[in-house]
Amino acid sequence: MSKDEVVAALTAKRANDARWQDGRTFGMVYDGGPEVHEVADAVASMFLHDNALNTAAFPSLAEIQSEVVRACSDLFHGGPEAAGFMTSGGTESILMAVKAARERGRAERGITEPEMVLAESAHAAFHKGAHYFGVKARKIAVGPDYRADVEAMAAAVNEHTVLVVGSAPQYPQGVIDPIPELAALAADAGANFHTDACMGGFVLPFMEELGEPVPPWDFRVPGVTSISADLHKLGYTPKGASVIIHRTKVLRRYQTFVFDDWLGGFYASPSMQGTRPALPMACAWAVLHHLGVEGYLRLTRTTIDTAQRMANGVRAIAGLRVVGNPEAHLVAIAAAPGEDGTPALDIFAVGDGLQARGWFLDRQAPPDSLHATVSPGNAPVIETFLRDLGEVVTALDGAETADRSTNYATLE
Numbered sequence: 001m002s003k004d005e006v007v008a009a010l011t012a013k014r015a016n017d018a019r020w021q022d023g024r025t026f027g028m029v030y031d032g033g034p035e036v037h038e039v040a041d042a043v044a045s046m047f048l049h050d051n052a053l054n055t056a057a058f059p060s061l062a063e064i065q066s067e068v069v070r071a072c073s074d075l076f077h078g079g080p081e082a083a084g085f086m087t088s089g090g091t092e093s094i095l096m097a098v099k100a101a102r103e104r105g106r107a108e109r110g111i112t113e114p115e116m117v118l119a120e121s122a123h124a125a126f127h128k129g130a131h132y133f134g135v136k137a138r139k140i141a142v143g144p145d146y147r148a149d150v151e152a153m154a155a156a157v158n159e160h161t162v163l164v165v166g167s168a169p170q171y172p173q174g175v176i177d178p179i180p181e182l183a184a185l186a187a188d189a190g191a192n193f194h195t196d197a198c199m200g201g202f203v204l205p206f207m208e209e210l211g212e213p214v215p216p217w218d219f220r221v222p223g224v225t226s227i228s229a230d231l232h233k234l235g236y237t238p239k240g241a242s243v244i245i246h247r248t249k250v251l252r253r254y255q256t257f258v259f260d261d262w263l264g265g266f267y268a269s270p271s272m273q274g275t276r277p278a279l280p281m282a283c284a285w286a287v288l289h290h291l292g293v294e295g296y297l298r299l300t301r302t303t304i305d306t307a308q309r310m311a312n313g314v315r316a317i318a319g320l321r322v323v324g325n326p327e328a329h330l331v332a333i334a335a336a337p338g339e340d341g342t343p344a345l346d347i348f349a350v351g352d353g354l355q356a357r358g359w360f361l362d363r364q365a366p367p368d369s370l371h372a373t374v375s376p377g378n379a380p381v382i383e384t385f386l387r388d389l390g391e392v393v394t395a396l397d398g399a400e401t402a403d404r405s406t407n408y409a410t411l412e
């Protein structure tokens with residue numbers, strides 16, 4: 001196929017893809033706007049083929065990684081000892097946090113049957129890590145406000161615990177776990193504590209600077225040993241970029257893998273990948289430097305105003321409610337209780353109606369709800385969304401869908 005044929009064929013394939021460019025998706029793509037796209041486009045083609053596997057060949061990538069990690073570590077109030085790596089995404093950052101905790105437990109406390117304690121709201125990637133690395137996951141029900149239940153988690157911590165997890169905010173309902181209390185549990189046990197700020201890492205620091213209320217979640221909290229934050233979410237950088245930061249270099253050492261007995265030579269690896277694409281690393285550096293603190297403050301203002309507008313608009317529609325009290329840029333929409341206390345309508349049928357109008361929101365449960373992660377790209381269309389949502393609810397007239405499936409992620 002010629003270049004033109006290839007482009008035409010792939011353009012045709014995308015006909016039914018979610019229209020994130022029009023602000024129609026509330027998840028998966030977090031749009032920082034046209035000026036961010038321009039910067040990323042330019043840098044992506046510069047670094048499309050380079051490889052951060054061995055930075056002796058590409059010293060630029062060593063500098064890029066270390067400057068991105070330092071910028072993030074400063075943002076999260078890591079001290080001079082803090083150290084980390086870029087990874088391919090939140091999942092890889094979380095896998096590395098689990099692996100580092102397991103290694104530390106083994107080295108410092110002789111733990112051979114490691115366990116982690118986490119709320120049921122913590123991201124599924126922690127269970128993936130438990131599965132990959134042979135760590136038992138002790139999953140604890142959240143409290144009525146959807147935050148991690150400190151007492152119940154305390155009761156699950158024992159001499160096998162290598163890791164306690166908290167989220168800032170957690171994904172399903174967008175609330176921030178009580179990080180200081182949870183981190184203290186881990187510290188008392190001699191275990192790692194990971195704050196999962198994959199969602200909040202590039203929102204909460206700027207909310208704080210804007211004077212919004214933000215509970216403590218970062219390295220200023222004693223006992224927090226590592227933090228994950230996704231550049232490719234509200235950092236607005238192209239996909240394939242996240243950071244994991246450890247409080248100290250000593251703690252970071254438990255993340256890495258070194259093998260010096262191979263015919264191919266010395267192998268030192270920070271994370272899961274071998275070959276590491278330079279594109280997401282360089283684009284992350286570019287977008288961070290292009291936006292700067294001022295740019296992130298501006299985009300954060302837009303994001304949280306839009307999320308609040310959305311939450312208030314949802315609350316104003318009879319039959320709907322916002323689940324919990326989201327604290328940043330996530331909004332979960334569910335059916336309000338009707339007169340008999342059961343849900344007034346089928347929220348998944350509402351989701352179908354929205355999809356028919358070109359909107360994309362993930363379904364999640366329990367409780368049955370539609371998930372929205374808001375980003376600046378949604379701002380121009382939020383009133384249109386709320387109008388459509390109201391019309392879909394009105395037109396529903398008791399209709400229900402038999403499909404109760406939820407789908408955060410798929411195989412094929």
Ligand SMILES: *Cc1c(COP(=O)(O)O)cnc(C)c1O
Nearest residue numbers: 089090091123170171196198199
């Ligand atoms: C998105 C997300 C992750 C996983 O990140 P990926 O980049 O999708 O792998 C982990 N934790 C939270 C809270 C998230 O929102």
